[in-house]
Amino acid sequence: MSRQGPRQYPPRKTIPQPKEHELKTIIRLAALALALSLSATGPALAQQAKKTWKVGAAVYGLKAEFAQLWVNALKKHPLVKDGTVKLTVFDGKYDALTQNNQFETMITQKYDGILFVPIDLQAGADAVSKAAEANIPVVGSNGRVNSDKLLSYVGSNDVIAGAMQAQAVVDAMGGKGNVVILEGPIGQSGQVERRQGNLSVLAKYPNVKVLEMKTANWSRAEALSLTENWLTAHAGKINGIIGQNDEMALGAIEAVKAKGLDPKTIPTAGIDGVSDAVRAVKAGIMASVLQDASAQSQGALDVLLRKLIGASYKPRSAMWAQYGAAGLQWDDGAARAYNIPWTPITLQNADALLAQRK
Incomplete structure (x- = not known):
């Protein structure tokens, strides 16, 4: 049995490397292909990436x-x-x-x-x-x-607003007289802080007395009913009204009118700057600050x-x-x-x- 000699392999081919100018051309073509691909899919990708x-x-x-x-x-x-x-x-x-x-x-x-x-x-x-x-x-x-x-x-800052409205009422009263205060829902920050502002001003005026202070829950209708009761219980003794928001102040003004009184004779102030309150300011029957x-x-x-x-x-x-x-x-x-x-x-x-x- 004859022995075979070493296995012969064909000579390895050398892969030609592109020349420098050819390499630049390849890179340019690849970049162009990538740019075309991105331009075609870009809007879709952007839409996917947009977060709602x-x-x-x-x-x-x-x-x-x-x-x-x-x-x-x-x-x-x-x-x-x-x-x-x-x-x-x-x-x-x-x-x-x-x-x-x-x-x-x-x-x-x-x-x-x-x-x-x-x-x-x-x-x-x-x-x-x-x-x-x-x-x-x-x-x-x-x-x-x-x-x-x-x-x-x-x-x-509701403390500031409460102080502003109380000062407006006290000034219009000449620094003396009796006021009533219509409060927001008890425990809401607006009620808590506006009361603080109200009372901080009133404390400076020994000749101003608070006759009543109760919640009307930011409601015009509740404020109307409550103020009507106060105007009856304290007939002729209410000289100013502090409503911790405009809706309640406007309800109080309606109550004053319903009693046949001129609202210009009982200074009233609110807070917020709702549309009816702005009109009431124009009419000279109310003071308010814009929130x-x-x-x-x-x-x-x-x-x-x-x-x-x-x-x-x-x-x-x-x-x-x-x-x-x-x-x-x-x-x-x-x-x-x-x-x-x-x-x-x-x-x-x-x-x-x-x-x-x-």
């Missing part, structure tokens, strides 16, 4: 005009209008339990963030804590809640979006430029509280405010 943020606005109640102004302004935020924010508004029906249940719904449905206008300073804290446990940021607006889990608060619903709701959404989107987010609401000269700064959306200044309603600005709502 699911945001809930939990508002204590939607019957009164101020809450409606707040919600309507929120819907006009640029990123709500262009669909970047999918907004759902929840009517709390002036009930803390209802608001807590709405938070449960938003947590279960995995909302990205929540804007909270609470009915109760204390009860709302539990809802905020539950959202925080689910890693859902909450920004408060218009009303405060006692919780360190709240991302931020965008609203106005800027648009700045509150749109500013709150800006702060929430800064948390969700990150440092690249730039605020879209015009309120930052509007109040910048008054000291309200964006501060990269990281401040714990943003207090929007109050604006007294006057004959000079009344028509402009009404025109904005047409």
Whole structure:
């Protein structure tokens, strides 16, 4: 048996390497092909990458005009209008339990963030804590809640407003006489803080006495009925009326008229700057200060979006430029509280405010 010799292999072929100018051509063609591919699929990729943020606005109640102004302004935020924010508004029906249940719904449905206008300073804290446990940021607006889990608060300082309205009534009374105070829902931050502002001013005037101080729950109808009772119980003795919001002040004015009295003889003040109150200021039968619903709701959404989107987010609401000269700064959306200044309603600005709502 013969032995075979070593196996023979064909000579290895050398793969020719492209020359430099050929290599540049290959790179250019590859880059062109990639660019064409991206241009064809880019819009689809961009659409896939675009994030829609699911945001809930939990508002204590939607019957009164101020809450409606707040919600309507929120819907006009640029990123709500262009669909970047999918907004759902929840009517709390002036009930803390209802608001807590709405938070449960938003947590279960995995909302990205929540804007909270609470009915109760204390009860709302539990809802905020539950959202925080689910890693859902909450920004408060218009009303405060006692919780360190709240991302931020965008609203106005109600102590200041309470002091402003009480001072207006006392000045119109000449620093002496009897007043009645119509309060908001007991336990809501607006009621708590506006009362503080009211009483801080009245304490400076020993000749001013508070005859009555009860809640009318931000309601014009309740205030009308309550004031009618007071006007009967204290006939001829009520010299001024402090309504902790405009709706109640307007209800009180209706009661005064129903008793056949001239409302100009009983100075009355409210807070918020709702449309009927602006008209009453023009008529000389009421004083009020504007609580800027648009700045509150749109500013709150800006702060929430800064948390969700990150440092690249730039605020879209015009309120930052509007109040910048008054000291309200964006501060990269990281401040714990943003207090929007109050604006007294006057004959000079009344028509402009009404025109904005047409």
